[in-house]
Amino acid sequence: MLQLQALRQNTQAVKDRLAIKNFKNIEWIDEIIAMDDERKRLQLDSDTAQSKINAASKEIGQLMAKGQREEAETKKQEVVSYKSLLQPIAEKLEQVEKELNDKLVLLPNLPAAIVPAGKTPADNVVVREGGNKPSLSKDAVPHWDLIKKYDIVDFETGAKITGSGFALYKGQGAKLQRALSHYFLDFNTAAGYTEYLPPLMVNEATAYGTGQLPDKEGQMYYMPEDNFYMIPTSEVPVTNIYRDEIVKEESLPIKMTAFSSCFRREAGSFGKDVRGLNRVHQFDKVEIVQLVHPDKSYDTLDEMVQHVEKLLNSLELPYRILRLCGGDMSFASAITYDFEVFSAAQEKWLEVSSVSNFETFQTNRMKIRFKDSDGKTKLVHSLNGSSLALPRIMACLLENNQEADKINLPAALHPYFGAAFIS
């Protein structure tokens, strides 16, 4: 959620920035400011009325103590009249506050200055590429054939058990998932991240905190009996660990990592790029999250990008890093770098990580703050990134390293997988 103060102080800049994000209702900014003006007026009126009521009530107490019942009764009538004045003001105030908040909550985060303008993924900017694309033999096949050949992922049985888009990992496939998640977690904790294993369902307040609600409930699986949502990423529970807390400045940065399964309905995204492991409803991912001092968040962003890059290098996969354009960024993000690996047999770039700085957008919703050296309470900045999403990494490992009768694995995984290849 954007800060009202910023809207008021930098009105034109906010409008310009929102335009880069292709936000359609720019006129909302002026409407919100007008509502806030009204809110302030009503607040003042309400406070004044309440103040009179409080003072009179106190007098009644004193009169009663002295046994002056009649005077007390007169005062009571006075308070009743104050209250009838207050009531319509209070109702109006509540209504204005609600309307204001409903609109404010639907404003996306402002893109950072270096975010390129643009509407579609075609407008994203390639920052750099790394690793080497393999030269596959003419017999090379995509991963959906390889998983059958080695019998390591079974989508048919997954569909039988649950539905389309639910993978059943088996044998070496299941073990590779385990190896990847352990390797990723070890890699992250070695860099100072504290490991968490969070709940996979969250309540409304948590889903609201990171920006999933109110706008994206259609993307999450929902349990109506308990009013819980299945998490689309562990970013949601992990970032909310510090919701409603004022942390000590010296405890920053707070670095957290978590493995979790992720659940996404992927409503409306079917038809393209959904084969095999490219897009599924349930997948595993290791996430990194940081809560940092506002002055440091862009340094942290670079640090996290480098961290993920190092991890991809250790997996010996060809990758590229994209700076997303305004139109392709998520609702809550101020800047996002996407990491894609090249899946050689399907000749496609697959997104395996997305590293973002949310600045105060999430922490303003969650009220995660710290006290600075002047004793002022300020919002921290939140960032997160995948390190990494497992299925697409697996697809890429399978395709890029395939030989006639085996699939080689990068050296980093050997101790975790217990072998150098899948056969």
Add this chain to the structure above:
RNA sequence: GGAGAGAUGGCAGAGCGGUUUAAUGCGGCGGUCUUGAAAACCGUUGACCCAAAAGGUCCGGGGGUUCGAAUCCCUCUCUCUCCGCCA
């Protein structure tokens, strides 16, 4: 799932209808003393709305009763104890 108890400031814990603008203790911060530290003593110590002052809001969340609610009522959530079920 059943029965009972509870939720108060960073923590502990009193208050159970009107000097609570929330006692007291611990912790934190500042000071006195000390070569320094500890102890002792003194002072100070939350968040939110408002440009600020004044004022207002906040005792788990929401609603109600009342001139007045931390205190009474309803409801929801969570915690604890016992019983039941269960990996």
